[in-house]
Amino acid sequence: MTGAPPRELVLIGIGTGSIEHLTLQAVREINAADLILIPRKGAAKADLAHLRRAICNEVLSNPATRIAEFDLPERDPATPDYLRRVDDWHDAIAQVWAATIAAHLLEGTGRIALLIWGDPALYDSSLRIAARLGTMTVRVVPGIMSINMLTAAHAIALNRIGAPFIVTTGRRLREEGWPQGTDTAIVMLDGECSFTHLDPGGMTIWWGAYVGMPEQILIEGPLAEVRDRILATRAQARARHGWIMDIYLLRKDAA
Structure with missing residues (x-):
């Protein structure tokens, strides 16, 4: 044991999967863990578990640390209400976490680590799921967000001088249209290319898939000109890899 307090869960942000994007704190916490949990998301997303294992193989030097996959x-x-569907899903995940921890941390105490894509605070449900585990202490190690990776990859500023921006989801962009009070929107969790629901006139997009990974794909330009290329490129990449993670920044052109 590493002397950790009883049942402490550490959510470790790992960026977009590149070992070079791990912070020194993340490496230290990985090595301080008694148990590391790695989720499997089916054959189509096996790469995600593989990348987590690769990170552990590269930076984990503590022979006492155990790794458990689930x-x-x-x-x-079948649940029609979106929020209810997500809430039920989080309950189910919490039950699997608890069962996996109980099966592999037989002593009942220790530090458990979960490697989180991006940062645990941005469009990730790990903190909400962890809250369902009762009295377990939860700590967070921040990671590089996909927003940072996207703007760095395109070498662009996130906002105009003194101007606000909004981070939203593809579902809300489809249902609500362009968000009010801003000329810049960062769109995440968009499996349906929701930018196709907008009038593309006077709008520029900076799109990226697998940002920060060896498979990275970037497309930028006036939305009206590159929209179809993004759709085709995204479909081809998803077919090739079996999964895709993409994010984009939309900005209305200055008047």
């Missing part, structure tokens, strides 16, 4: 439950598409 199958991540899927959301029930």
Whole structure:
């Protein structure tokens, strides 16, 4: 044991999967863990578990640290209400976490680590799921966000001088249209290319898939000109890899 307090869960942000994007704190916490949990998301997303294992193989030097994999439950598409569907899904994930921890941390005490894509605070549900585990202490190690990776990859500023921006989801962009009070929107969790629901006139997009990874793909330009190229490129990449993570920044052109 590493002397950790009883049942402490550490959520470690790992950026977009590149070992070079791990912070020194993340490396230290990985090596301080008694148990590292790695989720499996099915054959189509096996690369995600593989990348987590690769990170552990590269930076983990503590021979006492155990690694346990578990199958991540899927959301029930039969539940019509979106928030209820997500809430039920989080309950199911919490139960799997608890069962996996109980099976592999037989002493009942120790430090458990989960490697989180990006940062645990941005469009990631790990903190909400962890809250379901009762009295377990939870700590967070911040990671590089996909927003940082996107703007760095395109070498662009996130906002105009003195201007606000909004981070939203593809679902909200489809249902609500362009967000009010800003000329810049960063869109995440968009499996349906929701920019196709907008009038492309006077708008520029900076799109990226697998940002920060060897498979990285970047496209930028006036939305009206590059929209179809993004759709085709995204479909081809998803077919090739079996999964895709993409994010984009949309900005209305200055008047």
